[in-house]
Amino acid sequence: MNDLAEIINQAEADIHEYEALVVSADARVAAAQADAVAAREKLSEARIVLDWLHRRSQSQPVTAPPASQNGHSQQPVMRFGRPVPEVAKLDKCLEALEGLGGTATNKQISSRLLRDGFDLDPDHVRGLLKYASKKNPSPVTTETGSGLWRLVRAANGTAGGEG
DSSP states (O other), X not given: OHHHHHHHHHHXXXXXXXXXXXXXXXXXHHHHHHHHHHHHHHHHHHHHHHHHHHHHXXXXXXXXXXXXXXXXXXXXXXXXXXXXXXXXXHHHHHHHHHHTTTEEEHHHHHHHHHHTTOOOOHHHHHHHHHHHHTSSSOSEEXXXXXXXXXXXXXXXSOBTTOO
């Protein structure tokens, strides 16, 4: 009987050892699953950044500066360390608003600009038009909170009061 008691004790010890191994393995599985979730989130973020970079690179193609008459590259006019665009963003917004019949929302103007190959988000459009609305004479007006912009037409029918 003594041998049977030792075998039972050994079997119980084996069970405790295997239970500890199962608990340890389950903990490693949970940690691995948490690592996998974190890795998936980082992968998703990296894909978003890459997509954004691809869109940025497509909307602003890199071109060589035009050659001047003496054969050297002309440097673009710089202001505050950045090249000054040939057509100002505000002018583009006003042209898009004109193309939309003189009345449109920030989003409609942004969509029109994007269609025309000029990428400005609706918040940027709103900021530019809000700035323009405070100029004298103002080329645009809006009712506070409406989000709807209207071109101010001069007596001669041109937008912005200029002829």
